[in-house]
Amino acid sequence: MLALNRVSTKHMFTMWTLLPVALIQQLAEIKIGVLRRNRQGSNQVNRDILHPISDEDRAAYERDGVVCIRGQFDAEWIDNMRAACERDMVAAQGRVRDVTDEDGSGRFYSKVFMWRDDPAFRDYIFDSPCARIAADLMGLDEVRFFYDQLFIKTPGSSAPTHWHQDLPFWPFRGNHIASVWLALTPVTQDSSGVVYIAGSHKWGKFYRAATPDGDNRFSDMSLELCPNFHNEFDNPDYNFLSWDMEPGDVLVHHPLTVHGAGGNNSDSQGRIGLSCRYMGGDAVWDPRNHVMVIEGSEQLVAGKFPGDDKVFPLAWKRAA
Numbered sequence: 098m099l100a101l102n103r104v105s106t107k108h109m110f111t112m113w114t115l116l117p118v119a120l121i122q123q124l125a126e127i128k129i130g131v132l133r134r135n136r137q138g139s140n141q142v143n144r145d146i147l148h149p150i151s152d153e154d155r156a157a158y159e160r161d162g163v164v165c166i167r168g169q170f171d172a173e174w175i176d177n178m179r180a181a182c183e184r185d186m187v188a189a190q191g192r193v194r195d196v197t198d199e200d201g202s203g204r205f206y207s208k209v210f211m212w213r214d215d216p217a218f219r220d221y222i223f224d225s226p227c228a229r230i231a232a233d234l235m236g237l238d239e240v241r242f243f244y245d246q247l248f249i250k251t252p253g254s255s256a257p258t259h260w261h262q263d264l265p266f267w268p269f270r271g272n273h274i275a276s277v278w279l280a281l282t283p284v285t286q287d288s289s290g291v292v293y294i295a296g297s298h299k300w301g302k303f304y305r306a307a308t309p310d311g312d313n314r315f316s317d318m319s320l321e322l323c324p325n326f327h328n329e330f331d332n333p334d335y336n337f338l339s340w341d342m343e344p345g346d347v348l349v350h351h352p353l354t355v356h357g358a359g360g361n362n363s364d365s366q367g368r369i370g371l372s373c374r375y376m377g378g379d380a381v382w383d384p385r386n387h388v389m390v391i392e393g394s395e396q397l398v399a400g401k402f403p404g405d406d407k408v409f410p411l412a413w414k415r416a417a
C-alpha cells in the first residue's frame with residue numbers, strides 16, 4: 098500500500114472479520130459488478146460536472162491566477178484515480194523523476210504522460226469533469242489535452258516543490274493553458290499543499306525553470322532565478338494562497354502563476370496530486386531551447402495554434 102494511507106487497511110480488515118460470510122459474498126459480487134461496469138465506461142462515475150462553475154470562480158481564476166474547486170468528482174473517480182496513481186508509482190517506468198530523502202525515509206515521485214499507456218488516466222482526462230472545469234474557467238468552448246503529471250510525496254518526504262511558473266518549462270506561449278491539480282489524499286499546507294502567490298500571473302515575470310532533481314536541461318541561464326518565496330511568508334507584499342483539501346477537490350492554475358510546496362511533514366499521510374494540463378484559445382506553439390520535448394510534435398508550426406488531434410487531442414467541446 099506504499100504507506101500512503103496506513104490506517105485504512107486495518108479498518109477494512111476489522112470490518113471484514115465482523116460480517117457474516119453470506120453478506121461478504123454478496124458485497125464482493127456487488128463490488129465486482131461495479132468494477133466491471135466502470136471498465137466498460139458506464140455511468141458509475143460522473144462524466145459531467147456536478148455543479149456549475151460560478152462567476153465568482155471565474156473571477157478568482159482571472160484575478161488570482163488560481164482557484165480551488167470542490168466536490169466535482171464522485172467517490173468512484175477518487176478511488177479509481179488514486180489506485181491508478183499508486184499503481185504507477187509501484188511500476189515506476191517512463192518519464193519518471195524520483196527524489197529520495199538521504200536517509201531513505203521519504204520519496205518525491207513525479208511522472209509525466211501516464212495517459213499514453215494507461216486507460217485509467219485517459220478515462221479521467223477525456224471523460225471526467227476535469228476538461229470541462231478547465232474550459233469553463235478559461236472561458237473557452239473547447240479545450241485540447243496537453244499532458245498529465247503525477248506528484249506523490251510519501252509521509253515524511255522532505256523534498257520541496259521549488260517555486261516556479263509552469264510556462265518556462267513548456268513549448269507554448271499564451272494564457273489559455275490551465276492545470277487542474279486533483280487531490281487524491283487529504284492535503285494541508287503541512288503535508289505539502291501547493292502554495293500560490295495571488296496575482297503573480299500578471300507580474301510580467303518569466304522565471305528560469307527548476308525541476309525537483311535539478312535537471313539543467315531546463316535551465317535557460319538568460320532567465321531570472323525564481324526566488325524561494327518560502328522565505329517571504331511574513332512579507333505583506335505577497336498574498337499567499339493555499340487550501341486544505343479533501344480527495345476530489347481541485348486547484349486550477351494559470352501557466353504563469355508562481356507556486357511551490359514544502360515537504361510532507363506528516364508521518365502517516367502520503368500526498369498525491371494529479372495535474373492535467375489543458376489548452377486552447379490563444380495558446381501558440383513555441384518550441385524554444387530548454388523546454389519539454391513532446392513526442393510526435395515535429396510537424397507543428399511555431400507561432401501557430403497546435404491543433405493536432407494526435408499530439409494534443411480534443412478533450413472537451415461545448416454542445417452547440
Ligand SMILES: O=C(O)CCC(=O)C(=O)O
Nearest residue numbers: 248258276278358370372
Ligand atoms: O504537486 C506539486 O508539488 C507541484 C504541482 C505543480 O507544480 C503543478 O501542478 O504545476
